[in-house]
Amino acid sequence: MATVDLKDVRKVYAGGVEAVKGVSIAIPDKALCVLVGPSGCGKSTLLRMIAGLETITGGTCAFDGKVVNAIGPTERDIAMVFQNYALYPHMKVYDNMAYGLRNRGTPKDEIERRVHETAKILELSHLLERRPRELSGGQRQRVAMGRAIVRNPKVFLFDEPLSNLDAKLRGQMRVEIKNLQRSLGVTSVYVTHDQLEAMTLADILVVMNAGQVEQLGNPLDIYEKPASTFVASFIGAPPMNLLPVTDVKFSDGTVISAPAQATTLGFRPEDADVTQRSSGDGLALDATVEGVEPVGAESFLYCAAAGQRVVVRVAGRSSHELGEKLTVTARPEKLHWFDSNGKRAG
Amino acid sequence: MAEPSSGSDKLMIGQSRTGIYVAHAVLILGILIVAFPIYYTFVASTHSLQTILRPPLPLLPGDRFIENYSEALFGGVGRIGGVPVSTLLFNTTVVALGIAIGKIIISILSAYAIVFFRFPLRMTFFWIIFITLMLPVEVRILPTYKVMVDLGMIDTYAGLIVPLIASATATLLFRQFFLTIPGELVEAARVDGAGPFRFFKDILLPLSRTNIAALFVILFIYGWTQYLWPLLVTNDNQMNTIVIALKKMVSFADADTEWHLVMVTSMLAIVPPILVVVLMQRWFVRGLVETEK
Numbered sequence: 001m002a003t004v005d006l007k008d009v010r011k012v013y014a015g016g017v018e019a020v021k022g023v024s025i026a027i028p029d030k031a032l033c034v035l036v037g038p039s040g041c042g043k044s045t046l047l048r049m050i051a052g053l054e055t056i057t058g059g060t061c062a063f064d065g066k067v068v069n070a071i072g073p074t075e076r077d078i079a080m081v082f083q084n085y086a087l088y089p090h091m092k093v094y095d096n097m098a099y100g101l102r103n104r105g106t107p108k109d110e111i112e113r114r115v116h117e118t119a120k121i122l123e124l125s126h127l128l129e130r131r132p133r134e135l136s137g138g139q140r141q142r143v144a145m146g147r148a149i150v151r152n153p154k155v156f157l158f159d160e161p162l163s164n165l166d167a168k169l170r171g172q173m174r175v176e177i178k179n180l181q182r183s184l185g186v187t188s189v190y191v192t193h194d195q196l197e198a199m200t201l202a203d204i205l206v207v208m209n210a211g212q213v214e215q216l217g218n219p220l221d222i223y224e225k226p227a228s229t230f231v232a233s234f235i236g237a238p239p240m241n242l243l244p245v246t247d248v249k250f251s252d253g254t255v256i257s258a259p260a261q262a263t264t265l266g267f268r269p270e271d272a273d274v275t276q277r278s279s280g281d282g283l284a285l286d287a288t289v290e291g292v293e294p295v296g297a298e299s300f301l302y303c304a305a306a307g308q309r310v311v312v313r314v315a316g317r318s319s320h321e322l323g324e325k326l327t328v329t330a331r332p333e334k335l336h337w338f339d340s341n342g343k344r345a346g
Numbered sequence: 347m348a349e350p351s352s353g354s355d356k357l358m359i360g361q362s363r364t365g366i367y368v369a370h371a372v373l374i375l376g377i378l379i380v381a382f383p384i385y386y387t388f389v390a391s392t393h394s395l396q397t398i399l400r401p402p403l404p405l406l407p408g409d410r411f412i413e414n415y416s417e418a419l420f421g422g423v424g425r426i427g428g429v430p431v432s433t434l435l436f437n438t439t440v441v442a443l444g445i446a447i448g449k450i451i452i453s454i455l456s457a458y459a460i461v462f463f464r465f466p467l468r469m470t471f472f473w474i475i476f477i478t479l480m481l482p483v484e485v486r487i488l489p490t491y492k493v494m495v496d497l498g499m500i501d502t503y504a505g506l507i508v509p510l511i512a513s514a515t516a517t518l519l520f521r522q523f524f525l526t527i528p529g530e531l532v533e534a535a536r537v538d539g540a541g542p543f544r545f546f547k548d549i550l551l552p553l554s555r556t557n558i559a560a561l562f563v564i565l566f567i568y569g570w571t572q573y574l575w576p577l578l579v580t581n582d583n584q585m586n587t588i589v590i591a592l593k594k595m596v597s598f599a600d601a602d603t604e605w606h607l608v609m610v611t612s613m614l615a616i617v618p619p620i621l622v623v624v625l626m627q628r629w630f631v632r633g634l635v636e637t638e639k
């Protein structure tokens with residue numbers, strides 16, 4: 001149990017690459033903080049600096065108010081789950097889980113009790129005598145989790161722990177990780193580039209881009225009020241439609257009324273609607289259906305509008321045909337405006 | 347083993363029965379060609395000197411197996427100062443084991459340092475080790491001999507072993523293997539509180555067993571068959587290795603050579619390397635099967 005405080009943390013790699021450019025995040029006790037962002041934005045680097053596996057070249061990282069910049073991963077009392085699990089291939093599951101405790105000089109019977117307890121929580125009890133190569137991917141993932149949990153550390157760190165699992169298993173494990181983290185109450189930092197994982201797991205969501213924090217906060221707040229076009233297109237699937245304001249003309253040629261400075265208009269596929277005729281207020285775009293993607297409970301219409309491709313979500317099975325002309329509408333309160341720097345306006 | 351039992355199932359796709367017969371015939375011929383001299387040596391080792399010196403040599407083993415072998419092993423061979431072959435076997439085993447184990451220890455430690463630690467002049471050291479590849483014993487034989495004489499290590503096991511221990515090849519092999527160990531594994535061990543020594547002992551050594559086994563076989567045979575260096579550094583017949591002794595047993599004059607004992611010694615000289623290969627093979631085959639992910 002600990003709070004984690006990052007203050008203006010920076011990382012410049014030996015070659016001069018600036019991977020993290022001043023990140024400040026305060027993670028309260030027992031919270032799960034998710035770092036999300038595109039590949040190469042510095043998520044792993046930041047996580048590894050929290051772990052103590054990478055030196056911090058600027059700023060401070062503090063656990064419970066105590067700066068830990070200078071101490072190693074062992075003394076920081078963290079546990080980490082790696083993307084490829086990093087299980088010791090020559091050790092049985094039991095020993096994989098017990099290894100960290102042994103190195104800390106935990107008494108034998110205590111180790112045995114804790115390993116069995118953890119194995120029970122993760123339903124690994126019948127696998128304790130196997131070696132990692134005799135396990136399925138999902139089971140290996142559980143062992144990696146078990147190895148982290150059994151030590152009862154101050155902080156859990158996860159680096160894309162589910163990215164090697166298939167979609168169904170990933171969904172299951174996501175729920176399981178969330179429940180475990182809740183019940184154990186261990187402060188956690190979780191790196192992913194899957195926005196669904198990010199949305200569902202996070203108490204605090206941190207959207208990163210090019211070594212910087214783009215937006216930080218409650219995941220639903222971020223979804224509802226993205227601070228920039230980057231966040232808007234990163235959070236939510238399919239991504240938000242973004243159109244230059246000047247291109248959004250109504251049939252009579254008038255430009256949509258936008259807040260001052262706004263140059264980009266955004267609306268989410270799920271906030272839009274399609275009708276045959278234009279409605280009164282809000283957005284109404286003439287569009288042509290270019291593609292239909294039925295997913296089951298919903299369908300996505302890909303339309304050409306305002307010289308761009310626009311995605312609209314419609315519930316259930318879609319009756320629209322290719323080439324059909326229609327109007328894409330969205331209510332005014334569902335519109336997002338961004339200025340010329342991509343920042344939120346109005 | 348869930349192997350298909352019926353013969354035809356073992357055929358690989360695209361293989362005809364004739365093809366298999368031809369392949370086997372070629373292989374069997376090869377084995378005969380390679381194995382015949384060894385068999386003939388064995389046959390010779392079971393006949394008396396008189397029989398050997400009166401050609402043709404019979405193709406079947408004679409009746410002097412026990413006499414010849416016990417004479418050589420325990421009686422002492424005249425031409426090499428009456429030293430029994432058992433002493434030679436012991437000497438050579440010590441030397442071969444010393445070289446193999448010494449080389450493995452030195453090279454695994456230096457590879458560990460080079461791969462997992464960042465220290466000043468790391469790459470310089472690496473290149474220095476690499477360059478020694480180009481300086482085999484034969485090239486540095488004079489200075490090494492001088493050093494051995496000055497240190498009084500002529501006719502000692504240490505003198506036989508130490509100069510041959512440094513091994514760039516084994517270091518490079520271990521280095522290549524260590525480089526394939528994923529960084530995540532190293533970091534997981536760090537997070538688990540394993541310091542450099544624990545990491546080496548608990549993770550690196552067990553993962554390297556296959557490599558160690560394979561290297562041990564190669565290096566043991568390398569040590570067993572050393573010729574030039576043992577020849578230089580031993581004067582005392584008691585300190586001879588088996589290869590040197592074999593050479594000394596053979597005289598220019600045919601009649602002076604106790605051929606039956608030479609044959610016995612030759613047979614005995616190949617037994618330990620074969621044992622090492624057979625025993626260790628089981629080890630590293632298992633290792634190979636196990637490391638497959």
Ligand SMILES: Nc1ncnc2c1ncn2[C@@H]1O[C@H](COP(=O)(O)OP(=O)(O)OP(=O)(O)O)[C@@H](O)[C@H]1O
Nearest residue numbers: 013015017019038039040041042043044045046193
């Ligand atoms: N050891 C290193 N030396 C130099 N540059 C590095 C090193 N490790 C990472 N980088 C660089 O730092 C940047 C951030 O890398 P990082 O691994 O943190 O990205 P990431 O957000 O985790 O990406 P991904 O989602 O693909 O894992 C990248 O541009 C990368 O090339």
Ligand SMILES: [Mg+2]
Nearest residue numbers: 043044045159
């Ligand atoms: Mg990463």
